[in-house]
Amino acid sequence: MNTPFPKTQFADDTSFVYSPELSVLARSQLSLSDENIFARFGSFPRAENVSYPIERIVEIAGRTCYLSFSNPSGRDTGEYIENLVRQGHESVLEHVSWTFLLSGVSRAFTHQLVRHRAGFSYSQLSQQYVDHRAIRFVVPAEIQSQPGLLASWKGTVLAQRGAYIELVESLNRLPSPLKSREKIRSMRSAARSVLPNCVEAVIAVTANARSWRHFLDVRGATEGDVEMRRVSALLLHLLKQDAPNMFSDFSQASLSDGWPIVQKIVR
Numbered sequence: 001m002n003t004p005f006p007k008t009q010f011a012d013d014t015s016f017v018y019s020p021e022l023s024v025l026a027r028s029q030l031s032l033s034d035e036n037i038f039a040r041f042g043s044f045p046r047a048e049n050v051s052y053p054i055e056r057i058v059e060i061a062g063r064t065c066y067l068s069f070s071n072p073s074g075r076d077t078g079e080y081i082e083n084l085v086r087q088g089h090e091s092v093l094e095h096v097s098w099t100f101l102l103s104g105v106s107r108a109f110t111h112q113l114v115r116h117r118a119g120f121s122y123s124q125l126s127q128q129y130v131d132h133r134a135i136r137f138v139v140p141a142e143i144q145s146q147p148g149l150l151a152s153w154k155g156t157v158l159a160q161r162g163a164y165i166e167l168v169e170s171l172n173r174l175p176s177p178l179k180s181r182e183k184i185r186s187m188r189s190a191a192r193s194v195l196p197n198c199v200e201a202v203i204a205v206t207a208n209a210r211s212w213r214h215f216l217d218v219r220g221a222t223e224g225d226v227e228m229r230r231v232s233a234l235l236l237h238l239l240k241q242d243a244p245n246m247f248s249d250f251s252q253a254s255l256s257d258g259w260p261i262v263q264k265i266v267r
């Protein structure tokens, strides 16, 4: 018996995505349930009126090293964080993390992203468990403003999706010794071989602040990698909202191609 597959209808304008989509799924939360725990050290950090609770977490963790809760240097939280970064004491930044949900990015992009190991965790859309007959394709920035190129690119990509659909449906009609679930996995595994690098990926990614800083440092300013630059700029924007001092040595600018770049300022 054939494995049942719903027929899918496509509208061309919903098949393409032009911009990365990024949202914060989770972030570290300051939860100092008992501030008196520090009382025996003579002084302790109060949590009220904290502008950036995530930076406060890092400050408390850092001050634990020297029991400097009484703040002998008189630095506020922001200055304390900037000093940690300046001194390269970045292991303290590992105490806070963000989880982002990314879509509108290509599988080529996520293949580069998942090369980052230290401090990162990933959960990515499966090409085996998810039917890709209605998947979107990420239009490369370089092509978006070139009508002639864009039209032929779209034609090529849609033809590849057509080949994917034909393969899935033809393989589905063949007899198979595999049980339903494994048959579907096998059909999709074979059919995905004709999907292009620009097929949309969806990925949840968690990393600590130190790891995000490393990512932005090595990825944000690669001029020829516009998709990476665009995601880096979105990331930096969201990270700075929560922890401006932790990322104050990163800035965003635009290159002459009109797309953003993230640069690390060497101090």
Ligand SMILES: Cc1cc2nc3c(=O)[nH]c(=O)nc-3n(C[C@H](O)[C@H](O)[C@H](O)COP(=O)(O)OP(=O)(O)OC[C@H]3O[C@@H](n4cnc5c(N)ncnc54)[C@H](O)[C@@H]3O)c2cc1C
Residues within 6 Å of the ligand: 115, 116, 117, 118, 119, 211, 214, 218, 219, 222
């Ligand atoms: C411009 C550019 C071009 C690239 N081109 C290619 C390419 O052609 N082919 C290719 O395969 N990759 C390529 N890469 C990917 C690159 O080699 C890294 O795999 C990727 O950038 C992740 O960097 P990372 O290892 O520093 O990051 P992470 O894995 O996040 O590691 C962070 C840091 O932790 C330390 N670390 C992590 N794991 C180890 C370990 N096992 N041993 C010792 N120290 C460790 C290192 O100091 C490392 O810098 C490219 C990257 C860039 C930015």
